[in-house]
Amino acid sequence: MRIKYLSLIAAVALVAACESAPKDAGNASGTGTNQTSSIRPGSQEDLVVNVGDRVFFGFDRYDLAPEARATLDRQASWLKQYPNVTVTIEGHADERGTREYNLALGERRANSVKNYLAAGGINPSRVKVISYGKEKPAVLGSNEAAWAQNRRGVTVVD
Amino acid sequence: MTMKTRLLLKVAGCTGALLLALGVAGPAPALAEVRIDITKGVVEPLPIAITSFAGSGGREAQMGSDISKVVSADLERSGLFRPLDPKGFLQTPDQLRSGEPRYQDWRAVGAQALVAGNTTAMGDGRMKVDFRLWDVAGGQYMQGLSYTATSDSWRRIAHIVADAIYKRLTGEEGYFDTRIVYVAESGPANARKKQLAIMDQDGENHQFLTDGQTLVLTPRFSPTAQEITYMSYFNKKPRVYLFNIDTGRQEVLGDFPGMTFAPRFSPDGNKVIMSMAQNGNTDIYALDLRTRRQTQLTDSPGIDTGPSFSPDGQRIVFESDRGGSQQLYIMGADGSGVKRLTFGEGRYGTPVWSPRGDLIAFTRQRGGSFALGVIRPDGTGERILTESFHVEGPTWAPNGRVLSFFRDVPSGDGRGRSAKLYTIDVTGANERRVITPLDGSDPAWSPLIP
Numbered sequence: 001m002r003i004k005y006l007s008l009i010a011a012v013a014l015v016a017a018c019e020s021a022p023k024d025a026g027n028a029s030g031t032g033t034n035q036t037s038s039i040r041p042g043s044q045e046d047l048v049v050n051v052g053d054r055v056f057f058g059f060d061r062y063d064l065a066p067e068a069r070a071t072l073d074r075q076a077s078w079l080k081q082y083p084n085v086t087v088t089i090e091g092h093a094d095e096r097g098t099r100e101y102n103l104a105l106g107e108r109r110a111n112s113v114k115n116y117l118a119a120g121g122i123n124p125s126r127v128k129v130i131s132y133g134k135e136k137p138a139v140l141g142s143n144e145a146a147w148a149q150n151r152r153g154v155t156v157v158d
Numbered sequence: 159m160t161m162k163t164r165l166l167l168k169v170a171g172c173t174g175a176l177l178l179a180l181g182v183a184g185p186a187p188a189l190a191e192v193r194i195d196i197t198k199g200v201v202e203p204l205p206i207a208i209t210s211f212a213g214s215g216g217r218e219a220q221m222g223s224d225i226s227k228v229v230s231a232d233l234e235r236s237g238l239f240r241p242l243d244p245k246g247f248l249q250t251p252d253q254l255r256s257g258e259p260r261y262q263d264w265r266a267v268g269a270q271a272l273v274a275g276n277t278t279a280m281g282d283g284r285m286k287v288d289f290r291l292w293d294v295a296g297g298q299y300m301q302g303l304s305y306t307a308t309s310d311s312w313r314r315i316a317h318i319v320a321d322a323i324y325k326r327l328t329g330e331e332g333y334f335d336t337r338i339v340y341v342a343e344s345g346p347a348n349a350r351k352k353q354l355a356i357m358d359q360d361g362e363n364h365q366f367l368t369d370g371q372t373l374v375l376t377p378r379f380s381p382t383a384q385e386i387t388y389m390s391y392f393n394k395k396p397r398v399y400l401f402n403i404d405t406g407r408q409e410v411l412g413d414f415p416g417m418t419f420a421p422r423f424s425p426d427g428n429k430v431i432m433s434m435a436q437n438g439n440t441d442i443y444a445l446d447l448r449t450r451r452q453t454q455l456t457d458s459p460g461i462d463t464g465p466s467f468s469p470d471g472q473r474i475v476f477e478s479d480r481g482g483s484q485q486l487y488i489m490g491a492d493g494s495g496v497k498r499l500t501f502g503e504g505r506y507g508t509p510v511w512s513p514r515g516d517l518i519a520f521t522r523q524r525g526g527s528f529a530l531g532v533i534r535p536d537g538t539g540e541r542i543l544t545e546s547f548h549v550e551g552p553t554w555a556p557n558g559r560v561l562s563f564f565r566d567v568p569s570g571d572g573r574g575r576s577a578k579l580y581t582i583d584v585t586g587a588n589e590r591r592v593i594t595p596l597d598g599s600d601p602a603w604s605p606l607i608p
Contacts, residue, residue, distance in 0.1 A: 062438070088394075096526075098464075098484075098508050099375060099376065099508070100376070100419060100420040100463045100477075101464075101477065101479075101507050103375075103396075103419050103435070103463075104435050104461040105461065107416075107417055107436075107438065107440065108461070111437055111438035130394060130396065130417070131396070131435065132373075135350070135352075136348065137347060140346070140347050140348055140574070142547070142568035142575075
């Protein structure tokens with residue numbers, strides 16, 4: 001009984017920890033540069049930990065804020081470092097829109113990311129896009145903080 | 159049988175299992191007969207006595223009882239009828255098998271209309287179901303119909319009987335012999351399993367059409383109710399698909415370079431209209447199902463989606479943000495003559511043209527809440543039916559009188575959600591849950607089953 005209770009607390013703590021990252025809606029998760037030896041260079045984990053895999057958008061917007069552009073500049077450098085890596089940009093929307101509109105909006109966001117990377121010198125043939133609309137929220141919750149983190153473009157290594 | 163039936167029509171059901179023999183008996187309707195006036199906003203439900211359908215054998219009697227329960231439930235759910243408790247009935251079903259009812263006995267229990275019926279086994283696996291309808295207040299016979307079908311289709315017969323009673327007493331087509339296809343949802347909000355499911359409009363005969371391995375969205379019926387067009391993420395390639403209900407066969411529709419979504423059939427079933435998104439731009443296309451020719455219908459730099467044909471196939475209503483925010487527009491079926499339909503505050507999406515042609519249903523977002531509404535195709539008469547944190551996806555019953563939609567409610571802790579299907583009268587009255595085994599979203603109402 002006690003063990004069960006403790007594991008429940010641990011599970012709650014884990015969920016809370018997951019939800020608190022990324023800390024700022026306008027910031028990418030894990031922007032540090034200290035590379036640990038267990039991470040394979042050029043992998044998704046490398047991208048998440050050392051570069052930042054995602055950018056965030058304003059409500060019903062698909063333009064890139066300065067923080068997002070900074071993240072994508074790092075992504076472009078990283079992609080140049082690993083020229084064999086191809087990626088898919090996932091465009092996502094928050095739940096405050098209708099299903100079809102959000103599918104189109106997610107596609108717009110994914111293309112904003114793709115176009116920025118292309119302008120930064122990445123061959124567009126290395127970058128695919130897919131929109132999930134509001135179907136795959138990153139963060140649970142029906143509040144502005146959750147919505148801000150769900151309006152995102154995520155770069156995923158193929 | 160004392161009822162004189164004149165054979166009007168013989169229809170073969172879609173699977174060949176159902177044979178309907180439809181007969182009409184009795185005098186022409188008198189002038190002052192009982193009738194529900196549904197042109198008014200909210201009506202007082204009509205008290206109706208629906209007796210257990212009689213049958214000679216034990217199995218026939220059970221089926222008769224089951225049929226009358228389904229008829230009662232259909233009529234009750236419409237909000238237009240109030241079936242009376244059979245416990246208080248003074249005349250037994252057997253006493254109603256022939257001749258006139260004792261009207262004073264039915265007036266005494268408060269009935270304004272009376273239904274009695276019989277089920278008879280035919281000996282070849284089929285059964286005959288007949289029913290009669292009386293105007294209790296006016297003391298006269300109104301209608302009698304007779305149907306023959308295989309015994310396992312007794313539910314359909316019950317819905318067809320309910321449709322006949324509904325039509326006779328309201329003057330409008332019924333909608334009970336129909337099905338609903340929708341997206342069944344389960345699992346946590348960030349890893350939702352979504353599968354296509356289909357059921358009768360009352361939630362019975364529920365079955366899953368896909369296994370949930372692949373994300374599926376927005377199913378819609380063909381005009382024959384035999385096929386469904388929907389969106390699937392099969393192989394991580396989001397595209398519009400066609401699903402044949404009888405064979406289970408699925409095929410991708412068209413050969414588009416980008417994501418296709420928001421599909422809908424044309425009223426003649428020959429085309430599917432949909433959106434295609436590419437390079438950040440979403441336009442509307444038509445795909446001819448016979449020639450497989452793709453035609454681009456809109457060419458704006460904005461998001462054009464949610465297309466829905468008018469019932470005559472001449473026009474298409476759709477949503478677009480070309481004017482700065484999501485609003486509804488109407489164009490010709492060839493994409494010509496675009497005119498903006500909505501000018502209200504807020505964002506307007508998911509338009510669906512009523513099968514009757516008189517109204518267009520939509521989802522409106524304004525000030526942090528979602529609402530379902532209707533508007534006339536000329537832009538007048540905008541009216542909200544229901545409003546809450548999240549309602550979306552209206553679909554019309556074939557008579558244009560009732561809509562279905564889904565409502566999404568965040569759970570108390572904000573981490574989960576619960577999406578449920580509902581029906582609502584076009585007046586905004588009589589909102590009812592449609593009970594499904596799992597959560598549900600994106601409902602689509604079928605036409606009357608052929």
